[in-house]
Amino acid sequence: MWNLLRRLSCDCNCPWLVAGDFNEIMYSFEKSGGLPRDSKRMEVFRDTLKSGVANVEWLTLFPTGIVQHLPYSSSDHYPLLANTDSNRSYSGDQRFHFEAWWTLEDSFEGALKDIWESSSELLVDKLKTVLIGLKKWAKELKCNKGEQKRRLTK
Incomplete structure (x- = not known):
């Protein structure tokens, strides 16, 4: 899914916004119990969110x-x-x-x-x-x- 979001953010010049429950955490402190989450996975999630929630076209259309x-x-x-x-x-x-x-x-x-x-x-x-x-x-x-x-x- 993250690869799809990254590709969408690069390839699509129409306005788009992705929102929802990604069932993922951004930082270790958000999780209690269970196995620890891989730090690389959380970093990828944070990077995807920074550039992938809405593209520039959407932000321009809805400033x-x-x-x-x-x-x-x-x-x-x-x-x-x-x-x-x-x-x-x-x-x-x-x-x-x-x-x-x-x-x-x-x-x-x-x-x-x-x-x-x-x-x-x-x-x-x-x-x-x-x-x-x-x-x-x-x-x-x-x-x-x-x-x-x-x-x-x-």
């Missing part, structure tokens, strides 16, 4: 572009957002955790669809709208269920 780590839920991998306009960066004020129980609720799919379709903003802002909307939906649902539980218990 304020950045790759951001978004909050994650149950995985140990962060979702990435390639933001071509860093003036509109995603700032996760709080960590958003998707709750599995939401999918068991009959109203979830409709609520999510309504929230998503209520916004015609750029993706980053649309994701913020979904985050806020799902939190509000879940809070209302919990309040309603709590009230129903109190009535039934009484």
